[in-house]
Amino acid sequence: MLGFVSRRLLATIPVMAVVAVFVFLLLHLSPGDPATVIAGDYASPEDIARIRAKLGLDQPIHVQFLTWIERLATGDLGISIFSNLPVATLIGQRLEPTLALALVTLTLAILIAVPLGTLAAWKAGSWIDRFVMGFAVLGFSVPVFVLGYALIWLMAIKLAWFPVQGYAPLAEGFWPFLHRLVLPSATLSVIYIALIARITRASVLEVLSEDYVRTARAKGLNERLVLLRHALANAAVPIVTVIGIGFSLLIGGVVVTESVYNIPGLGRLTVDAVLRRDYPVIQGIILVFSAAYVLVNLLVDLLYTVFDPRIHY
Amino acid sequence: MMRHFLLSLTICLIGTSSAWSETVLKVVPHADLKNIDPIWTTAYITRNHGYMVYDTLFALDENLEVQPQMVDSWSVSDDSLTWAFTLRDELLWHDGTPVTAADCVASIKRWGARDGMGQKLMDATAELRVVDDSTFELVLSAPYGLVLESLGKISSNVPFMMPERLAATDPFEQVPEIIGSGPFLFVAEEWVPGAKVVYVLNQAYVPRTEAPSFAAGGKVVKVDRVEWHYIPDAATAMNALMAGEIDYFELPPHDLLPIMEAAPGVLVENLDPLGQQGWLRMNHLHPPFDDVRIRQAVLWMINQADYLQAVIGNPAYYGICPAYFGCGTPLESDVAAEALMSQDLDKARALIAEAGYDGTPVVILQATDIPINNGAALVTAQILREIGMNVELQAMDWSTLTSRRAISKPVDEGGWNIFITWWIGADILNPVANIGVSGGCRNRAWFGWPCDEEIERLRDAYAREADPAEQKRLADAVQRRAFEIVTYANFGEWFNPIAYSERLKGMIKSPVQFFWNIEKQ
Secondary structure (H helix, E strand, O other), X not given: OHHHHHHHHHHHHHHHHHHHHHHHHHHHHOOOOHHHHHHOOOOOHHHHHHHHHHHOOOOXXXXXXXXXXXXXXXXXXOEOOOOOOEHHHHHHHHHHHHHHHHHHHHHHHHHHHHHHHHHHHHOOOOHHHHHHHHHHHHHHHOOHHXXXXXXXXXXXXXXXXXXXXXXXXXXXXXXXXXXXXXXXXXXXXXHHHHXXXXXXXXXXXXXXXXXXXXXXXXXXXXXXXXXXXXXXXHOHHHHHHHHHHHHHHXXXXXXXXXXXXXXXXXXXXXXXXXXXXXXXXXXXXXXXXXXXXXXXXXXXXXXHHHHOOOOOO | OHHHHHHHHHHHHHHHHOOOOOOEEEEEOOOOXXXXXXXXXXXXXXXXXXXXXXXXXXXXXXXXOEEXXXXXXXXXXXXXXXXXXXXXXOOEOOOOOEOOHHHHHHHHHHHHHHOHHHHHHXXXXXXXXXXXXXXXXXXXXXXXXXXXXXXXXXXXXXXXXXXXXXXXXXXXXXXXXXXXOOOEEEOHHXXXXXXXXXXXXXXXXXXXXXXXXXXXXXXXXXXOEEEEEOOOOHHHHHHHHHOOOOOEEOXXXXXXXXXXXXXXXXXXXXXXXXXXXXXXXXXOOOOOOXXXXXXXXXXXXXXXHHHHHHHOOOHHHEEOOOOOOOOOOOOOOOOOOHHHHOOOHHHHHHHHHHOOOOOOOEXXXXXXXXXXXXXXXXXXXXXXXXXXXXXXXEEEOHHHHHHHOXXXXXXXXXXXXXXXXXXXXXXXXXXXXXXXXXXXXXXXXXXXXXXXXXXXXXXXXXXXXXXHHHHHHXXXXXXXXXXXXXXXXXXXXXXXXXXXXXXXXXXXXXXXXXXXXXXXX
């Protein structure tokens, strides 16, 4: 196991290197120039050239790349062209809201979707199954911003149960933290509930037709135990995979939800940086995202061994 | 180190002393504050930040007259070449050190290296010298009529004063820290770019005694803390205002105004008497707009009402205005505006035919992430097609457009023919401030690069002239020439009202939104 983890961690290095090269090239070959944004409307061509020189953007691409890689090797993600703040600081400021939103959303989604999916599989073909699958289709189909605005209108404007927008750090207390996360998490979790419920239903349904389930029933085990101990436990691998993917996507930022609820997360930081061509910030964020993807995938692989003892590394 | 300590101590003490009944003004600004040096960038949000933390030597009042702000008194020599300025007493930087004449000289030099009017002033300046701690002199090499107008300009880049050690920063690099002498202190530790900016009352600030008027007069702060919460989604900002979570929404989109006008506890009001002016900018370097007849055809094709209806929609918030230097201003004029004011598509078609237009595609840069820009580009494309031009709309974001418009090469080498933009009225008040009327060719004119010796001669004459009547005559002449060569086509003016809680009192009418004098009840 330790060897597997070490090998996987070592494998992240070439993955990150490839990501770094691609991100750098894609950004620097795409149209747009931060120097013209900085220079503003009164700038002369000489002014723009001078700003490009100050930012090092007048250097050949391979020189810029090597400079960036050299910094990166020392753990320095660079300085934002616009705010003049370290990229690590900017990412650090946004990490807590993003992680909080991701964790609360996934917790909510798992708590609702796994029982719903299991129930739908157990009662396959019944009205319960059709209701759950209908909800799943609806969850996939309703755009997040529509649901977000509808919840804001009802829960924040009409009933005044929750605030319209904003994020309260955990340091300000657990209740304010949770109070501001309820609506965005509820909005965002709908699509994950739909996804996880469908996968859970399909996996459990498949397992329910296995011989060992029939044997368990034949032994006289009650249906609840059959469902939880034999069916759900053995159906867990694909469910965990989907949850892992979902978590990675959430860490990557959910721009629409963050915008609708004004949560200062990584998604908004990414979009702002792209719109301004703030190269160091975009590069830093994508590297962090890549690392998160790799680590979450590793965690998911390790969890497989917990749910399926036949899997060894 | 000591300065940092004193600044931190000041902020801590203010925080402690006001903890009992802190009044917090929560604002949704028009943009995110991404950089905090108002000389390094022309971004309006950074200009507004500048007004919070810095002060100015002079300032514009609501009569568009320049009034002293940090300056106590000034004098001009008989030959009008030497201007002496003496600072007010009790001016202190946020780190507790006194403001000196040397600080102001360094600040003017840094501003003069970046700002358009500042560069003109510096071109006319032989020497800037410190006389004593509170007095400095500006010595001109030739008479210049816009000394006070330049030092008191209200919009980007505003000549904000900084300590000499910070003003010594290369103007193309950002200052390393924010130390001003203005009415608010910037709380750097609480700044989250993309989300939040915090200012606290500067208790050491001594305001002038005059009533506030535009950027001039007493900057009396009536709240303990101002928080800018950047909310990118306008509907969310509107909901937050209606739910009482924020107090002030600086730039609500026009289509949401009816909802807020009907909402209890929310007021909608236009505070900017000068508004914005829309520009259709053509590239004078390349066909077909290198031919003045085709540029004139564009003037004949425009109906400002069509544009304004498309991009603003509510006639209460827009107006027909042909004047290059804005309506409601001392230099407002309808001189030579016949073509712009009387749409005649047949005349436009005739001019195009006379110019021998060969069907070359006209490339319009269309910034789809800015609704006004997007809408005006679509209207332009439609009317150009109606008069027989072959149009290609190229969709992009604003950042890409700002890079693309700087390319002076022909269209097939990455250039362009038309882009849409707009300026606030305060930025176009006279022929020197309005860079759109510059005919300075490829090296000195704004993107589009009009090239005309006559209009440059008139602009220079305006800059040297001090007599208001003669200035007006010269401005009219500049406008006449601008219409003749069509430096740009003005597609009308509009106003952006703010929305705010009825608990707020004391908003200042101005093209720039200020947060002093506002009370939260």
